[in-house]
Amino acid sequence: MRRIIWFNLLLLVAAGASVGCASNCADSFDLSKVPNHLHLDGITLVELEGDLPNFHQISETVYRGAQPRQQGLRELRELGIKTIVNLRDVQQDADAIESFGFAYHHFPTQPWEIDEDAIITFLKEVTDESAQPVFIHCHHGSDRTGVLCAAYRVVVQDWSKQDAIEEMTVGGFGYHPIWFNLVFTIENLDVERVRSAIGIENIDQPRLAQSDEVPDVSNPT
Numbered sequence: 001m002r003r004i005i006w007f008n009l010l011l012l013v014a015a016g017a018s019v020g021c022a023s024n025c026a027d028s029f030d031l032s033k034v035p036n037h038l039h040l041d042g043i044t045l046v047e048l049e050g051d052l053p054n055f056h057q058i059s060e061t062v063y064r065g066a067q068p069r070q071q072g073l074r075e076l077r078e079l080g081i082k083t084i085v086n087l088r089d090v091q092q093d094a095d096a097i098e099s100f101g102f103a104y105h106h107f108p109t110q111p112w113e114i115d116e117d118a119i120i121t122f123l124k125e126v127t128d129e130s131a132q133p134v135f136i137h138c139h140h141g142s143d144r145t146g147v148l149c150a151a152y153r154v155v156v157q158d159w160s161k162q163d164a165i166e167e168m169t170v171g172g173f174g175y176h177p178i179w180f181n182l183v184f185t186i187e188n189l190d191v192e193r194v195r196s197a198i199g200i201e202n203i204d205q206p207r208l209a210q211s212d213e214v215p216d217v218s219n220p221t
Contacts, residue, residue, distance in 0.1 A: 051075060054141035054173060059157065061132035064149050064173075066141035067093075073100050076135055083131040085122070087138040087145060103131060111143045111179045116190060119151045120197045127156060127198060142174035147182040154186065155194050161186055 051072035055065035067088070068076060073096060076084070083103040086094075089110075097104045105125055109118060126134045138144040146168040153159040153167065165186050169175045195201070 056173070058149055058152070061134060062126055062149075062152060063133065063135045064141060064145050065135065065137050066145075067137055067139055068135075070096065073097060073102075077101065079133070081133050081135045083125075083134045085125060085134060085136045087136065087148070105131075109138070109144045109148075111147070112181060114144065114147055114182070114185055116185075116194065119148065119155075119185075119189070120194055122148050123152060123155060123194065123198045126152065127200070140174055143176055143179045143182060146173055146175055147179075147185055150182075150186050151189060151194070154189060155191055155198070156200065161189070 051069040052075055053066040053068075053072075055063065055072075057063050063076075063079075063081065073093075077100050081102065083105060084097050085105045085107055086097075087107055087109045089108045091106045094104055094106065107122060107125070125131060126136065136145055136148065150164040150168040153164040154161055165183055167173075168186070169177075169183065
């Protein structure tokens with residue numbers, strides 16, 4: 001019942017926000033707003049077309065995308081991926097994934113209820129060196145994948161919350177503004193608690209922004 005109430009509340013708020021969205025959404029989510037460093041080193045926006053839709057590499061050991069097709073699994077195998085983390089409720093391709101020799105982790109999530117404990121569980125999986133390299137996917141590779149990758153950016157790579165949210169929302173991954181709650185998930189993330197829970201003590205990457213002021217994307221109008 002709690003899930004239904006929360007989901008319906010999101011729909012009502014989003015419906016109100018969408019009244020003026022038709023003419024303004026494109027401008028609100030302008031890719032030129034993405035910080036320049038997000039384009040460096042061929043990390044974030046390296047995309048392979050075809051059987052691995054919305055596919056990107058976000059670190060040396062972590063990749064993200066949408067639901068892979070059969071040929072996409074072969075391509076992941078050729079890339080050396082060891083573990084596939086499925087964020088969807090359904091897991092109809094589990095047998096196919098395992099037949100290619102991947103380790104498979106089914107971590108069902110819903111975009112309206114990804115909390116800090118879920119983030120901790122997820123990050124323990126993707127930071128496990130024995131599981132790497134890891135490929136993470138949901139259906140579209142946009143929202144559930146986006147918020148968990150944003151958490152990875154902040155907790156593991158020491159990005160500012162501002163930069164992680166900007167990448168999640170305007171980075172070209174197909175973020176759906178109805179899930180504005182995902183912005184609050186990152187904004188309210190207790191980074192030190194999460195780091196402690198997953199056993200991270202030292203962060204090698206420098207902080208990439210001086211401000212943690214979070215952009216307001218709750219109303220794309």
